[in-house]
Amino acid sequence: xxxxxxxxxxxxxxxxxxxxxxxxxxxxxxxxxxxxxxxxxxxxxxxxxxxxxxxxxxxxxxxxxxxxxxxxxxxxxxxxxxxxxxxxxxxxxxxxxxxxxxxxxxxxxxxxxxxxxxxxxxxxxxxxxxxxxxxxxxxxxxxxxxxxxxxxxxxxxxxxxxxxxxxxxxxxxxxxxxxxxxxxxxxxxxxxxxx
Numbered sequence: 793x794x795x796x797x798x799x800x801x802x803x804x805x806x807x808x809x810x811x812x813x814x815x816x817x818x819x820x821x822x823x824x825x826x827x828x829x830x831x832x833x834x835x836x837x838x839x840x841x842x843x844x845x846x847x848x849x850x851x852x853x854x855x856x857x858x859x860x861x862x863x864x865x866x867x868x869x870x871x872x873x874x875x876x877x878x879x880x881x882x883x884x885x886x887x888x889x890x891x892x893x894x895x896x897x898x899x900x901x902x903x904x905x906x907x908x909x910x911x912x913x914x915x916x917x918x919x920x921x922x923x924x925x926x927x928x929x930x931x932x933x934x935x936x937x938x939x940x941x942x943x944x945x946x947x948x949x950x951x952x953x954x955x956x957x958x959x960x961x962x963x964x965x966x967x968x969x970x971x972x973x974x975x976x977x978x979x980x981x982x983x984x985x986x987x
Contacts, residue, residue, distance in 0.1 A: 800859055886910045886917075889950050893919065896945045900938060902926040904965060908942070916953035919946060920960075927964045935959050 818824060837845060890908040897906040906923035919942050925934060939957040946952045 797859055797863055800855075884950060884952075886912055889917075889946070889952070892950060893921075893942050893945055897921065897923070897938060897942060900934075900941060902929050902934060902967075903938060906938075910946075913955055916955040917946065918955055919943065919957045921958065922960045922962050924963045924965050925961050926967045928967070931961065935961070 890910045893910070894906050894908040897903055897908065902925060904924040904926070906921060908922075909920040911918040911920065921938060921942055923938070925931065939959050943954045943957045946954050
C-alpha cells in the first residue's frame with residue numbers, strides 16, 4: 793500500500809470511528825434524529841446545481857477508482873536468471889545488477905558519471921551504458937575498455953550470460969587539472985640568528 797492509499801485509508805477509518813462513537817452516544821442520549829440529518833442532506837443536494845453535484849460525485853468516483861486500481865496493481869520487480877538447476881533458480885534484480893556494473897565502471901579512468909541499464913532476455917542480458925568522457929582520449933579504445941569491463945564483470949562476478957554490450961558517449965568534458973602549490977616561507981639564516 794503506497795503512502796497516498798494509507799492517508800486515504802487512515803482518514804476513512806478515523807471518519808468511521810467518529811461516526812461509530814457518535815452513533816453509540818446517540819443511542820443512549822437521543823441527541824438527534826437520523827431522519828432529520830438525512831432530510832437536511834437531501835434538501836441540500838436538491839437545492840444544489842445538478843451539474844455541480846454530478847461533478848462532485850464524478851470526482852469522488854474517479855478518486856475511489858484510482859485508489860482501488862493502485863491497491864491491486866503491483867509493479868513487478870524485474871529479475872534476470874543467473875542459473876537454473878534441478879533444485880531451483882538463482883535470480884538477481886536488474887536494478888541491483890545495473891548498480892553493481894555502474895560501480896565497476898566508475899573505476900575506469902576518463903569515464904564520468906556512467907549510467908547502466910540491464911535488459912533481460914530469455915537466454916541472457918543486454919547491457920546499455922551511457923557516460924561522459926574526457927576530451928582528447930581515444931574514444932574507440934575507451935569504448936572497447938568500457939564494454940569489456942562491463943561484460944566481464946557481469947559474466948564473471950554476477951553470473952550472467954551477456955548477449956550484447958552497447959555504449960553511448962553522451963558528452964565530452966575537458967579535464968580540469970588543479971595544481972596545488974604549496975608556498976613555503978623561507979626565512980633567511982641571518983634573520984633566524986638575529987632573533
